[in-house]
Amino acid sequence: MVNVQDLDSGDNGKVQCAINEHIPVRLKPTSNNFFNLVIDSDLDRETASEYNITVTCSDEGVPSLSSSVTLTLQISDVNDNAPVFERSSYEAYIVENNTPGLSIFTVKARDADWNQNARVSYILEDSSVNGVPVSSYVSVSADSGVLHAVRSFDYEQIKDFHFRVKAQDGGSPPLSSNVTVKILIQDQNDNPPQVLYPVQTGGSLVAEMVPRSADVGYLVTKVVAVDVDSGQNAWLSYKLQKATDRALFEVGLQDGEIRTIRQVTDKDAVKQRLTVIVEDNGQPSRSATVIVNVAVADSFPEVLSEFTDFTHDKEYNDNLTFYLVLALAVVSFLFITCLVVIISVKIYRWRQSRILYHSNLPVIPYYPPRYSDTLGTGTLQHVYNYEVCRTTDSRKSDCKFGRAGSQNVLIMDPSSTGTMQRIQSEKSILDEPDSPLEVSYSIPEEMAKGSLVGNIAQDLGLEIKRLISGKAKIYTRNTDEYIELSRERGVLLVKERIDREVLCTETALCTLHFQIILENPMEFYTVTVQITDINDNSPTFEINEMKFKISESAISGAKFVLERAVDLDVGINGVQNYELKPTDNFALKLHNNADGNKNVEMLLQKPLDRENQEQISLVLTAVDGGEPQMSGTMLIVITVLDANDNAPVFTQPTYKATVTENSPKGTVVATVTASDADQGSNGEITYSITNTLENVRKVFEVNKENGEVSLIGNIDFEKSRHFQINVLASDDGSLTDSCKLIVDVQDVNDNKPEINIMSKSSVISEDAKLNTVVTMINIEDKDTGENGNVKCFISENIPFILKSSTNNFYSLVTDSELDREISSQYNITVSCSDEGVPSLSSSVTLTLQISDVNDNAPVFERSSYEAYIVENNTPSLSIFTVKARDADWNQNARVSYILEDSSVNGVPVSSYVSVSADSGVIHAVRSFDYEQIKDFHFRVEAQDGGSPPLSSNVTVKILIQDQNDNPPQVLYPVQTGGSLVAEMVPRSADVGYLVTKVVAVDVDSGQNAWLSYKLQKATDRALFEVGLQNGEIRTIRQVTDKDAVKQRLTVIVEDNGQPSRSATVIVNVAVADSFPEVLSEFTDFTHDKEYNDNLTFYLVLALAVVSFLFITCLVVIISVKIYRWRQSRILYHSNLPVIPYYPPRYSDTLGTGTLQHVYNYEVCRTTDSRKSDCKFGRAGSQNVLIMDPSSTGTMQRIQSEKSILDDPDSPLEVRLL
Structure with a gap:
């Protein structure tokens, strides 16, 4: 809302306003000189996030005058843009046998919105791959869009798959888009070749026969192998690794065919053994070997004579021994496990019986006779406290409360009865878009201190709590405060007695202007209080008596200027009329001046006759128009002289002069001149000032002889801009004439600009948004024109600017992003200078602290770490220390260290190392073995203490150093008993x-x-x-x-x-x-077989003994269980009560009531009811034990409407302390 004011009138005061074109807003006039800046078309923050709107207003005068103001309008974001992926689809490659958790690829989407609406999170859409949810294959990081492998992939099982990733923003409601990602598995050489032929079995002694007549190139057989890998990993080559006679056979490199490379002779051994290695072309290469037995012979009996010496007796004995040892081990393990379980149960039950013996005995407690508890006395010598609960932790109930209804507004009746009415408001004032920002009140002067001026909260549409939380205060440009604000009541009160005549002197319209300032957020409203006049001053004359000497020759109609009466009141309460008594010779004539005052002249109605009356006394009465009416009088004494028939005459009725303020005393302002046609003493003119205002006579004087008007006091333009001096010219014959001298005061640049801090913030957060108001400043220069035009500026190279909001009001706002880590404090000097010559200036320095926000993640001292540890270390040994620093302050800079989840050889890394959250010291969790693991790496995350926390991570590589902890192992010769x-x-x-x-x-x-x-x-x-x-x-x-x-x-x-x-x-x-x-x-050496037979015998004997013991133990346990079950059934049908026995060592006598121990009673429904699961509804009435805290120890039992024990939903546990 814009209010435009032009102090001119007519066409000069008619104002037209316009704004710059090609922007989606327009200026809409609402009422006289009020305009609304309204939206004219759709806004798009993504196209323009800020508009600088220049409002230019010009009047219709000639020449036209104009003013302009620039408004900065920020466009806040709404969620109208869905995230957009950088590509329409993605393809990513991953090598098979990857480690779970491996990062595959990153999808990226961008949102043109801002802040929360542009915060993109990534979600894996539900789908399946080969009937398995895709989430078991891959996962996506919600924040970064990084795709991770959930499992290790096998190229031989799945070669590629695709899924969809959804990008969703953080708006409400959220918008989303999705993209297809295709994952292609790359093959690794992870499968060795598989030999299909010849088939390797334990009984295959001769695979092929070669006749001795075979020629060179004779095809003996063909080795057939396959590799389930693909590409070059499946390209197979065949080589002859070992052979009985390498000069006799060769293997085709590509086809695996075994052929003779020379003629077979009679010297060649019948039994030929070939070892063929099959290798693939992968990196590293994998291989398989196959043994081919070849018999070089022309007949089958010849072959049999060579291959019949192989027996399998030893293999049979070895298998039998193995299975006997295995059976003995299994039965022994079961037997020992059974014994351990039985002993553990027995120990547990023994401990439980000991606990029950010392604690909760009764089902229904029986109190010995020495414990008396009656309704009449209820005496117990000790204080008991019964805490009744439904179940364990039943105190922890969660309650939810509904939303509060509509709010009520309390309106106070300011009358003496102090009544207060409750009014349900239908609509808040602040909801009205055209509600005014200026409030006016009118009060009479001389009101008592504390009188009500107006309900400012109601008139501004503000709530009381807003006035209190916003620290509402009154800002005035001067030091005198006549009005005060009551925040608690939301009203304006009279602070000091107001005398309109002192406050505004002759000004008819007397007003007080001030602003009401609120903080958080910063707002201000203009308030105008008009002070109305009451008739508290009577008219007065400066002199009590006027004397005139009038010639008897004076003709009828002669004028005699009388002293004007002064009434400090204004308007109707000022001087309204004059009366002259008696009126035989004279009458009054009143002249209305432009300033509202009346000049009084006395007219001669009929000639005077000195002989009849030499002296005449008249009474002039001034009367005002107030209620009640007041008056003042002055005596007029007229002495009748002989004829002086010419009065002095001024050369002009009105003189104008100009004087510069601060001119020295004695400066001649102007000279008035009058002439008198008479001669002698009747023509001698005397000049005097007839103004009745005291301030004129204190500033100016007139030379009685030559009419020069000069300064005798100080002139201040800021107090009075012009003076009207009434100069009287009189001759010696008492004839007079009067004129007006209007003196205009010219301003000089004698006042510095005054800088007033209306409101300021001493601390601002470093994440404050652009154009955040830090301080509001009011500038006042009492000079006018260029001398009063003030421009303000602040020091450069700081992230703040000074914006002019309204006339002489400035706001110090943020101009760029703040960074506490670069500068934590700013000393901002605001300098203001006027345009006078010479220019005057003032300055003020504002100290602004920048509070910290968590905008810096911890940074490690190195990009990666390597640490060494000797194997066979002791667990919890300190290995290394990682260190990260955070540029933030206080809690935001407090760094804690976390071990990121990962695995080493399929085992969580947390089972290998741990990291101290405070110091970053890395400890070994286990003892390392160099032969099992030589090195591993993991990631440590450094997280600060901010909200939300920021973090960074670093890779730490641990290298295990070898110790001599393994003896040599002899591979050959192999040591066996045989x-x-x-x-x-x-x-x-x-x-x-x-x-x-x-x-x-x-x-x-x-x-x-x-x-x-x-x-x-x-x-x-x-x-x-x-x-x-x-x-x-x-x-x-x-x-x-x-x-x-x-x-x-x-x-x-x-x-x-x-x-x-x-x-x-x-x-x-x-x-x-x-x-x-x-x-x-x-x-x-023939004891091998005997040894094996003895070993088998003892193994069978041991197996029989252990099996017998195990079966016997099971039979005994089952028998005891059946016996106890039958006994429990008998007790179940008898319903015998259980009466606890209290050991005599607990003494309690009637005289003292001493209880040596604390009893804890656990009350259960039935025998063995601890093993039952119960569900309870809402608690019914309960028995309450009320303790009288007096020394008598009286305890009364109060039975509520329904007993706890009778209520099936009553709590089952009673604690007695």
Whole structure:
């Protein structure tokens, strides 16, 4: 709403207003000089979020004068735009065998709205993939749109799938859009080749036969294999890894065909064993091996003679032993478990019986006779407190309350009766779009202090609580406050007695102007109080007597100017009429001036006759028009002289002059001139000032002789802008004439602008929106014209600007975003200067604190961390410390550390490490094993204490350092009970003959895995040696006939760790030239079969014993349970009461009432009712024990309408403390 005021009148005061074009608003006139700025077309915040509207108003005078003001209009957002994805569809690739939780892809949608309406969240739409919900395959982050894999994908099971992601904004109601995402699974080489032919079974000794007449290229067989992977991962190649005779066979690289590469001869062994390796083309490559047995023979009996020495006795014995051990272990486990359960139940029941024995005994408590409780006395020596509850935690009830109804408005009747009426308002004043922002009141002067001026809350449409919460106050431009605001009542009261004559002097319209300021949000309203005049002053004359000397020659109609009466009241209460008595010779003539005053002249009606009457006395009475009417008188004494028939005459009736304010005393303002046609003393003119206003005579004086009007006082333009001086010219014959001298005061620039802080905020949040009002300032310069034109500005390079809201009112508002981390305080200097010459200025400094909001996430000191820990550590060992800092302040900068959910080898990372929430110290949760896991990584999230909290994360990689905690493992020779001879050495062996090689490995790493081999014991240490680094056993001399056939070597394998670990292996060596010679030496080892038979016997015996004990235990338990069940049924049908027995150690006598222990009674419905589940409705009436806190310890039992125990919904638990 805009109000336009032009102090001119007529065409000069007619105002037309217009605004700039091409904007969706227009200016609509409502009433005289009031305009509404209304919406003219649809607004779109996305097209323009702000309009600077210039309202220009010009009058119709010549030349036309105009003023303009710029209004800034912010367009608030509504949710009218749905999120839009960056693409119409998405495709993403993921390699199979991924880790669950892996980030696949990010979808991104943007919303053209603002703030909450533009906050996009992502939702996975319900759909299925192969009959399984898509949510079990992927998930989407609601905030970021990141797609995560929920499971590990297998290319062989699913190659691609698609789903839809919905983007939904945060508006109300929300708008959404969706997009299709297609996920394509990429193959990994995770499947080895599978050999289809030849089929590998334990009984397949000969797969193919090759006749000895076979030519070169003879097709023996074909190895057929497949790979379920795809692409190059499924390209297979075939190679011959091992063969009895590598020169006889070859394998096709691509087709797997086994062919002869030379002619088969009679020297070739019948039994040929080929090992074919099948490899794929993946990275890394995977392979499978197949053993092909080939018989080189022309007839089948020849083949059988070579392949009949393989028996399966040992395999049969090994299987039987395995199954016997397994059965014994299972039965033993069941038996031990049964025993543990029985013992645990027994211990639990024993403890429960002990607890019940010391606590809750009765079902229906029986009180011993020494405890008396009667309605008459109810005496108990101790204070009992019964707390009755329905069930556990039944105090925690949640209540919901409905919404409050309409509000009532209290209207106070200001009469003395103090009545108050309750009026239900139909519509708030603030709901009216055209409600005025200016309120006017009219009160008479001289009202008593505390008198009611008006109900400002009602007139402005404000609630009392708004006045209180907004800290409503009155702002005036001067220091005198005549009106005060009562916030609690919402009314304006008289603060000081108001004298209109003191306040406004001669001004007819006397008004007080002030503003009412409210904060949070900042508002102000203009209030005008008109002070009406009452008739409290009577007319007075400055002099009590006037003397005239009138010549008797004076003709009829001669005028004599009389002193005017002054009445400080105005309007009808001022001087209205004059009366002159007696009226024989003279009459009165009144002249109305433009200022409303009356000049009084006395007219001679008939000539005077000095001889008849030399002196005449008249009474002039001034009368006002008030009620009651008041008057004042002045005596007029006339002395009749001889003839002086010419009165002085001024050269002009009105003189005009100009004087600059602050002119020094003695400055001549103007000169008035009068002439008299008489001669002598009758022609001598004397000048005087006849103004009855005291301030004129204190400022100006006239030279009696030459008529020069000069200054004798100070002139202040701001107090009086013009003066009217009545100058009287009189000759010596008492004839007079009068004229007016109008003196206009010119303004000079002698007043600095005054800066008044109407309201200010000392603290503002750093997330304050643009154009947030911080301070309201009123500027006043008492000068006029250019001297009173004030411009204000503030220092540059700060995020604030000074906006002019109305005439001489400024608002300090935010111009850009605030950042407390850059500057937490601003000292803003507001300087105001006028346009006078020289210019005068004033300034004021405002201190503004910027309060913190949580707008900075914690930042880690490094982008990633690496930490080392030695394996076999103690759990809870401190590994490393991560550190993050937050640029915010106080609670918003308090950083806590959280371990993000992830997994390491399928195990939650929280089972490996933990992080201290306060310090960021990372601790080991378990002891690590380098051989199981060498390194792993996880993410630590740093979260601040703001609301909502902000966070960031960092990757931490933990590297496990190896310890020498594993001894070497001997791979060859394999140590078994049946391995008697491992190697044969011919007696013709030379020095350095390679007997065998000990192969060992160490699962440790680095120098902990460096192995060395030493010969610990030997049958003949001078015959063999072991290579220190390679483990090769060689002869160190020539073998002779004297050397024993049976040689036993003990080789120790040591690693290079600190301390060193070792393993030993026994190598049996036979020194002989033929196999029969070896058998003759090794036939004493025949206890293997006997050993196996004994082992089987003892295993069967142990299994029988344990099974018998287990079955016996089960029979006993079942029998006892049946017996107890039958006993409980007998007790159930008897309904015998249970009367508790109180041990005699609890003494309580009638004389003292002493109870040595605290009793707790648990009341149940029936026997064993603790095991029943009950549901209860709303509680009925209850028994209440009322305790009299007096020293007598009196307790009365009050029975309410219905007993608790009789009510099926009554609470079941009673606690006695």
